[in-house]
Amino acid sequence: MNRLVNVLYPVALAFALGVCGQTVAAASPVPVPVVAAENFYGDVVRQLGGDHVQVTSILSNPEQDPHLFEASPKTARALQNAALVVYNGADYDPWMEKLLAASKRSDRTTIVAAQLMGRKSGDNPHLWYDPKTMPAVAKAVNTYLVTTDPAHKGDYDARLDRFLNSLKPVDDKVAALKAHFEHVPVTATEPVFGYMASAIGLDMRNERFQLATMNDTEPSAADIASFETDLTARRVHVLIYNSQASSAMTRHMLKLASNSHVPAISVTETLPAGKNFQQWMGSQLDALSAALKR
Known part of the structure; x- marks a missing residue:
């Protein structure tokens, strides 16, 4: 399945981590708008970005079967202004790719957990239960934040270290x-x-x-x-x-x-x-x- 990712790596580290496409911008004076397909990715982004990010999580109802989720106009609107989008991939959230295709932005970055982990359609898509997944996602998010908002690099790096240590x-x-x-x-x-x-x-x-x-x-x-x-x-x-x-x-x-x-x-x-x-x-x-x- 083709991934909707701009292959523009702002720094060599971004290439190594699998963070896709974003032109380096000046330090952001307002919180970076982020959309996470699943709320556990949204939670991690909040821990890494603090007050410098504004996160909207799409799948967040613990009573809902995620496999039965259908995107709504509200979901599409949430993506319109997102500078960073984080989602699972591996066919777990295929509606994200459709929404992104319908709301293209040249300055949007997407981080796809399945790509970071080398997983594809047909693999077990529940990647967040792999202990190696969230450290990879966290490093990718950190690379994006530092590249986009270098003025707060010290805070971002400290938050990344704190997050990785909290997984011990x-x-x-x-x-x-x-x-x-x-x-x-x-x-x-x-x-x-x-x-x-x-x-x-x-x-x-x-x-x-x-x-x-x-x-x-x-x-x-x-x-x-x-x-x-x-x-x-x-x-x-x-x-x-x-x-x-x-x-x-x-x-x-x-x-x-x-x-x-x-x-x-x-x-x-x-x-x-x-x-x-x-x-x-x-x-x-x-x-x-x-x-x-x-």
């Missing part, structure tokens, strides 16, 4: 889980947590079932039976489910897990209200740790 407790939790639970079999209704599970070294089962659920297709009878057997025979230690995308099949598996005394933990695709990205990741890892210890 999350990384420590991942390392601790890996030390204790590597190769432990788990399962999930969707591949939302897939990258994090891989980072921990968990043995993720029923991946064909998860892909079918994510793509809104019917899992095969064999895949359903395998999932059910894993739960009823307690071949897995934890069931991970996406609480933002409930379906009859998900509810069926949750009931089987409960009846079989397999702990189930909820993960979400949208940053919950009242938490920043680091707190969100940390709380879900804590829930996983507690479930694995049962």
Whole structure:
């Protein structure tokens, strides 16, 4: 899929980080208007930019299934004045590309997480659960801000260092889980947590079932039976489910897990209200740790 990115790298570092296209401008006297497709990217931009950015996040409702989102005229208007746009890519938010195509600006910069991570259409799009994604996005945002508003470089660089350091407790939790639970079999209704599970070294089962659920297709009878057997025979230690995308099949598996005394933990695709990205990741890892210890 063609990405709507201007390949104009203002500095060599921007090329290395995958930040796309922006002519260097004078120090901005007003907050930089930023649109983030997902609120967790918006949260990170706020942490990096402080008062120097004004961020609008499009997907921000923790009760909404992001896969069912449809862009509205309000969404299109939010993009019109955006100098920086951050979105996920890898077909997670395809509506962003359509909106950007309909609202072109030569001076707009886009940062696409999938490009930074070398991911493409067909890959698991839930990139923010990969511990390597947000540091890459943060560095790309920092490069844009420093290039566009060099007068505040000291503040931007200090905020980047603070953000990267604040991820260490999350990384420590991942390392601790890996030390204790590597190769432990788990399962999930969707591949939302897939990258994090891989980072921990968990043995993720029923991946064909998860892909079918994510793509809104019917899992095969064999895949359903395998999932059910894993739960009823307690071949897995934890069931991970996406609480933002409930379906009859998900509810069926949750009931089987409960009846079989397999702990189930909820993960979400949208940053919950009242938490920043680091707190969100940390709380879900804590829930996983507690479930694995049962």
